[in-house]
Amino acid sequence: MTDRPDTLEPELVSPAPTVPAPTAVAPRRRRVGPALSWVFFGLGMVYFALPLIGMFEFSLRKRRGTYSFDAYTSVLSDPQFQATFSYSVVMSLVTIVLGMALVLPAALWVRIRLPAMRPVVEFITLLPLVIPVIVIAFGYLRMFNTSSFLPMTGTATGTNILLAFGYATLALPYMYRAIDNGLRTLDVQTLTEAAQILGAGWFTILFRIMLPNVFTAILSGAFLTFSIVLGEYVFAALLDRPAFGPYMIWTGGNRAYEPAALAVIAFSITWGCMGLIQLAGRLFPHTRASR
Amino acid sequence: MTVAPGASLKRIAANWVGVIPFLAFAAIFLLLPTVNIVIGAFRGPDGGFTLDTLAKLFEPRLATSFWLSIRVSLFSAALGALLGFLIAASVIHGGLPAWVRAPLVTFSGVAANFAGVPLAFAFIATLGRLGLVTVLLRDWFGVNIYAMGFNLISFWGLIFVYLYFQVSLMILIITPALEGLKREWREAAESLGASGLQYWWMVALPVLLPSLLGTFALLFANSFGAIATAQALTGSSQSLITVQLFAQIRGDVLQDPNLGYAIAFGMIVITAVANAIYIILRTRAEKWQK
Numbered sequence: 001m002t003d004r005p006d007t008l009e010p011e012l013v014s015p016a017p018t019v020p021a022p023t024a025v026a027p028r029r030r031r032v033g034p035a036l037s038w039v040f041f042g043l044g045m046v047y048f049a050l051p052l053i054g055m056f057e058f059s060l061r062k063r064r065g066t067y068s069f070d071a072y073t074s075v076l077s078d079p080q081f082q083a084t085f086s087y088s089v090v091m092s093l094v095t096i097v098l099g100m101a102l103v104l105p106a107a108l109w110v111r112i113r114l115p116a117m118r119p120v121v122e123f124i125t126l127l128p129l130v131i132p133v134i135v136i137a138f139g140y141l142r143m144f145n146t147s148s149f150l151p152m153t154g155t156a157t158g159t160n161i162l163l164a165f166g167y168a169t170l171a172l173p174y175m176y177r178a179i180d181n182g183l184r185t186l187d188v189q190t191l192t193e194a195a196q197i198l199g200a201g202w203f204t205i206l207f208r209i210m211l212p213n214v215f216t217a218i219l220s221g222a223f224l225t226f227s228i229v230l231g232e233y234v235f236a237a238l239l240d241r242p243a244f245g246p247y248m249i250w251t252g253g254n255r256a257y258e259p260a261a262l263a264v265i266a267f268s269i270t271w272g273c274m275g276l277i278q279l280a281g282r283l284f285p286h287t288r289a290s291r
Numbered sequence: 292m293t294v295a296p297g298a299s300l301k302r303i304a305a306n307w308v309g310v311i312p313f314l315a316f317a318a319i320f321l322l323l324p325t326v327n328i329v330i331g332a333f334r335g336p337d338g339g340f341t342l343d344t345l346a347k348l349f350e351p352r353l354a355t356s357f358w359l360s361i362r363v364s365l366f367s368a369a370l371g372a373l374l375g376f377l378i379a380a381s382v383i384h385g386g387l388p389a390w391v392r393a394p395l396v397t398f399s400g401v402a403a404n405f406a407g408v409p410l411a412f413a414f415i416a417t418l419g420r421l422g423l424v425t426v427l428l429r430d431w432f433g434v435n436i437y438a439m440g441f442n443l444i445s446f447w448g449l450i451f452v453y454l455y456f457q458v459s460l461m462i463l464i465i466t467p468a469l470e471g472l473k474r475e476w477r478e479a480a481e482s483l484g485a486s487g488l489q490y491w492w493m494v495a496l497p498v499l500l501p502s503l504l505g506t507f508a509l510l511f512a513n514s515f516g517a518i519a520t521a522q523a524l525t526g527s528s529q530s531l532i533t534v535q536l537f538a539q540i541r542g543d544v545l546q547d548p549n550l551g552y553a554i555a556f557g558m559i560v561i562t563a564v565a566n567a568i569y570i571i572l573r574t575r576a577e578k579w580q581k
Contacts, residue, residue, distance in 0.1 A: 037385025044378040044458070048402060050424060051410075051455065054417025102313045109309030117310055124317045129509065130562050131325055132516030134533055135555045138540050139324025142331065142552075165320045172317075202305070224404070231407050233519035238540055245519065248408040252523050260416045263409035267401075274401045 052267065059260035071261040080247060088236075088244035091160075092229040095167040096222045102168065103175045104218070108210055111188045125176035128169050137238045140166060159239050166235045171228060175221040182217025186210075219280040227273040231266050329559065331552030344553045353535065357557060360515055360532040363446070367453040368510035372503065374454065375461025383469045396466055402459035411523035414452045418443050444525045452524060453517065457510050464509070468502040500576040508569035512562045532558060 062070035075081050103125075110118040128136070144152040144162055152158040188210070195205045211218075233245035248266070252259045335341035348354065382391050405413075417424050420437060428434040442448055472495055480490040496503075518533040536554045 034386035037381035037387055040377045040381040040385075041387060041391070044374070048398070048455070048459070051413040051417045054423040055409075055413035057423045058416030058421075102316050105309035106313035109306075113306045114310055121310065121313065124314075124321065127317075127321060130512055130566055131321075132512075132533065132555075132558050132562065134516065134518055134536055134540075135328060135558055136321065136324055138536070138551065138555050139328045140320075141540065143324045143327050165316075168316070169321050172321075227404055231409060233407055233522075234537070238537070245408060248412075249519070249523055252408065252412060259412040263412035263416070266409035267405055267413070270404050271401050274397060274404075277400075278397060 055260045055263045055267075059257060059264050062257040071257040072265075075251075075258050075261045075265070084242050084244045084247035087242055088230050088232075091164060091167060091243065092226045094164045095171060095229050096225050098164055099168045099171045099175045099225060100218060100222070103172065103179060103221075104211075104214075105206075107176060107179045107183060108188075108206065111183055112192055122176075125172045127172075129173050133170060133234045134238070136169060137166060137235050141238060153239065159241060163235060163239050163241050163243075166239070167225075167229045167232065170232070170235070171221075171225040174224045174228065178217050178221030178224065179214055182214035183210075186213050216280050216284045220277040223273040223277050223280075227270045230269060325559065328552050328555045331549060332556035334549060334552070336547075336549060344547075344549045345556070347547075347550055348553050348557050353532070353554065353557075356530050356532040356535045357561070359446075359530065361561065363449055363453070363531065364511045364514040367450045367457050367514045368507055370450065371454050371457025371510050372461050372507050375458040376465055376503070378458070379462045379465050379469055383466065384472070392466075396463065399459040399462040399466075403456050403463055406456040406517065407519035408523045410452065410455055411520050414443060414455075414524065418448075418451075449521060449524065452520060453514050457514065460510060460513065461506055464506045465499075465502060468499055472498065497576070501573045504569050504572050504576060508565050511565050515558070515562060515565075 059071050060067040060069065062068060062074070106121055110121050140162060141153065142148075144150050144158075146154045152162040191209055191213075192205055195209055200209070231245050231248070232243070233249060236243035237246045237249070248259070248262050251262055332345060333340055333342070335343060348357070378395075381387060382395055414422075416422050418436075418441075419425065422443075425436055428436055443452070476494050476498075477490055480494050485493070516533065518531070518537060521531050521534055522537070532554065536551065536558070539551045539554065
């Protein structure tokens with residue numbers, strides 16, 4: 001159990017990097033009855049696999065009587081798809097940069113300099129999981145409309161920025177968990193003190209010691225955020241921005257086979273992001289070393 | 292690193308500089324909009340304090356929506372927690388080969404995030420009227436599930452779809468907790484003559500209870516705030532409270548802007564109550580562990 005964060009609180013949603021199963025775990029001894037276990041496991045797999053197979057098969061049905069990739073060609077060549085997809089990609093990248101700029105210093109500071117604020121920061125990062133997204137979006141519409149003190153929804157640029165802020169709030173829990181898990185495996189205090197003894201300033205400590213050490217954690221938080229923002233619907237629809245989520249809903253109401261193709265694309269992207277998280281963990285394993 | 296009594300202003304500033312942007316952002320873009328909604332719920336059209344708007348939440352149309360959302364969330368959270376637990380426990384303590392575990396957890400990470408619109412499409416393509424499974428059952432086995440009363444666009448259909456991300460989220464969160472169960476506890480229980488069932492009921496369950504409760508509260512909120520899946524799946528035929536609020540914000544269909552505040556406030560209250568219950572139960576469940 002050495003290389004795994006010792007206490008994983010139940011609030012942790014971060015599906016982020018799973019440390020490879022510790023080899024030290026005791027070998028299973030058959031108790032529950034392997035037959036029953038296989039039944040549960042098998043039923044679970046059937047439930048998880050069928051919708052994926054179903055959507056893939058459906059997406060191939062566009063041409064009558066034979067399987068083809070026509071639905072994909074039709075989706076990919078749709079200018080609307082290209083526009084909304086690239087819009088959402090750009091928004092995700094902006095969100096990642098913004099979120100990291102907010103969360104990384106906060107997570108570091110509460111570990112190094114301000115441990116008293118730690119519960120407060122943790123509480124705030126959990127709020128977006130408790131307050132429904134639609135409520136936050138509604139609050140934005142009322143607070144930042146054209147007749148408010150900060151009329152952000154008045155212009156397209158203002159609304160884009162507001163959307164990025166909204167996405168950053170959605171991403172808070174995931175980013176904070178990812179980075180905090182990364183910091184947990186470091187002995188931040190000792191590293192800081194060692195650096196100080198050697199004459200390092202705060203800038204050096206932050207950018208040359210902490211940052212490289214939590215690089216994997218940053219990457220996993222980033223990929224997770226990317227996959228969440230890309231398909232987000234509520235914020236984009238209520239702020240009336242041409243994002244990928246609303247486009248998918250529109251397709252669902254107006255096309256037959258294209259939605260399944262879109263679902264396959266969206267699933268592949270989510271899967272790709274999770275794969276990249278795993279890959280990042282493997283490529284930079286030193287950041288996961290136990291103390 | 293604590294601040295010495297005579298700490299200079301500069302020192303205090305250095306202590307706070309990393310946290311301030313975060314706190315300011317959270318205040319303006321998370322807390323203030325929410326508080327704004329809460330205050331709005333107590334205001335009448337003239338701007339004065341009133342409870343009339345909130346009272347409208349108990350009118351049949353909105354009350355039914357709230358109740359529907361609560362039931363969908365309760366059932367999907369309870370079933371999701373139960374099934375996710377069974378699958379995770381089977382994989383970790385059920386004698387399945389160890390190599391199953393890592394792929395399962397990775398897949399759960401993907402599936403837990405595979406929600407919203409694409410998930411609805413996947414289920415329509417599988418169990419909709421022309422979906423793969425529907426058609427195969429009809430053509431191969433002569434079973435027409437729609438003639439038998441099955442409908443994806445229904446209460447249980449919605450829950451069935453929600454379970455996709457609920458079960459995977461449960462697996463994701465409960466796996467580390469299950470791995471934390473020590474083999475010695477089981478051996479100790481068995482040498483004292485406990486059966487497998489007794490071990491799970493009297494040893495493992497109390498240990499896991501805080502995690503289970505926490506996950507349940509999270510699954511509840513997860514489902515309660517969901518909207519895109521329902522919107523893509525059912526249009527507005529299942530009027531969840533989120534769908535109602537969405538329509539209200541989009542077009543003011545209820546002809547009363549303050550009612551939107553009231554609905555949003557009602558949703559906050561429900562998730563807050565769910566979390567308060569969780570915190571209380573969790574404190575109780577953890578008491579003996581200290």
